[in-house]
Amino acid sequence: MLLRKWLLSVLLILTAAALTGCWNRKELNEISIATAFGFDKDSEQYNVSVQLINATEISASNSGGGRVPVITVQKSKGRTIFESVRAMTTTTPRKIYSSHLRILVIGEDLAREGIGKVLDSLSRDHELRTDFYIIVAKGGSASDVLKILTPLEKLPTDKMFSSLKASQKSWGVTAKVDLHQLIYDLVDQGKDPVLSGIRIIGDVKEGESRANLSSASPGTMLKYESLAVFRKDKLAGWLNARQSKGYNYIRGNISSTIIRLPCPKGDDLAVELIHASHKIKAKIVNGKPEIQVTVRAEGNVGEVECAMDLGTNEAIALLEKELNGEIKATMESAIARAKGYKADIFGFGDAVHRADYRLWNRLKDHWTDEFVRLPVHITVKADIRRTGSVVESFLERMEEEE
Numbered sequence: 001m002l003l004r005k006w007l008l009s010v011l012l013i014l015t016a017a018a019l020t021g022c023w024n025r026k027e028l029n030e031i032s033i034a035t036a037f038g039f040d041k042d043s044e045q046y047n048v049s050v051q052l053i054n055a056t057e058i059s060a061s062n063s064g065g066g067r068v069p070v071i072t073v074q075k076s077k078g079r080t081i082f083e084s085v086r087a088m089t090t091t092t093p094r095k096i097y098s099s100h101l102r103i104l105v106i107g108e109d110l111a112r113e114g115i116g117k118v119l120d121s122l123s124r125d126h127e128l129r130t131d132f133y134i135i136v137a138k139g140g141s142a143s144d145v146l147k148i149l150t151p152l153e154k155l156p157t158d159k160m161f162s163s164l165k166a167s168q169k170s171w172g173v174t175a176k177v178d179l180h181q182l183i184y185d186l187v188d189q190g191k192d193p194v195l196s197g198i199r200i201i202g203d204v205k206e207g208e209s210r211a212n213l214s215s216a217s218p219g220t221m222l223k224y225e226s227l228a229v230f231r232k233d234k235l236a237g238w239l240n241a242r243q244s245k246g247y248n249y250i251r252g253n254i255s256s257t258i259i260r261l262p263c264p265k266g267d268d269l270a271v272e273l274i275h276a277s278h279k280i281k282a283k284i285v286n287g288k289p290e291i292q293v294t295v296r297a298e299g300n301v302g303e304v305e306c307a308m309d310l311g312t313n314e315a316i317a318l319l320e321k322e323l324n325g326e327i328k329a330t331m332e333s334a335i336a337r338a339k340g341y342k343a344d345i346f347g348f349g350d351a352v353h354r355a356d357y358r359l360w361n362r363l364k365d366h367w368t369d370e371f372v373r374l375p376v377h378i379t380v381k382a383d384i385r386r387t388g389s390v391v392e393s394f395l396e397r398m399e400e401e402e
Helices: 002-018 081-090 108-113 116-123 142-147 156-170 179-187 241-251 313-341 348-355 357-373 394-401
Strands: 031-042 045-053 070-078 095-097 103-107 133-137 194-201 221-231 234-238 257-262 268-285 288-304 376-386
Touching (some): 031 108, 045 142, 070 081, 070 142, 081 095, 081 116, 103 108, 103 142, 103 156, 108 234, 133 156, 142 194, 156 221, 234 313, 241 288, 241 313, 257 313, 268 313, 268 348, 288 313, 288 357
Parallel strands (some): 103 133
Antiparallel strands (some): 031 045, 045 070, 194 221, 257 268
16 A cells, blocks of 8 residues: 555656646747848858847737837858857847748858858757748848838738748749758759749838838839759859749649740730649660650630630640740750759759669769750640630731721
């Protein structure tokens, strides 16, 4: 009986110890919540910017006291990222809490020098989740990007986060890349990374003022603009909008986009792509690798600016032929630009590895040169599913009456 009571007491003590709460808990009044980091390089030092939530302005019970919803603390300098972030406690009232990070902006100058050290520091931070998106400040600095206040969304990072997802899904010229994916691409010898670029449209000083929030037509805005191509961890250059779309065709990232096609008698029509699938396969021909990229797509006619009757099989066949050609040319343009940068952003090396790992082991150490010479064959099969409720364009009837 005594032993039983003793065991019960021990069990109660252990249970009570397990219910004491988190040992490393942090109260809200002890931390500053960061939604975005920005990294730039100045000579031998890193410049770190952080966007912090102004909780009193964001709270639903607050009607608004005229203050901005976020505070951007800038230009904390250090020889390492870890040192720079910790040094920010000299200007922030509390320790920075980064578990709610949504966006990481890298300045273009730092991206060209190399982002490997930045990512190493971030990957070791136990507070960071890996589901935030990483972007490059095109033609500018990360600190300037984080200064811009955006309308519609109280938090600029919510705008950047949502806009990046929407633009990839509905337009196809950007790419969502989180920390896990970026590190994977960096260590993978068969694929080089890409990141979306963001540009400041307008004046930075005007963009950081509260007037930019209250204007019906803001003078300064943030705009996603094409993809940054990396060779290993260094920025090699940029794809334009068409080439960025070609990259997403090849990688299977296109959910929907708009494609303009010429009409036989002049002017254009627009096809809304509603579905696309891809396949990348390597084959070995006479001991050398070749790549076959296959894309299947479906689209609807969304707009007709010319006199064209879409009610005939011949017209649909002509449109499908033009659609196939446009998608193929877009992909070829992306491949040509990537070969110019000597950056295999498409993962063709991974496809060769899957096809013949012995051959890949012989090629991987000089894959950059092999990629430039690599034959890439493209097959596109695109179908027009719907032409809209108006089969015969009223523009054609107007021309007949004239």
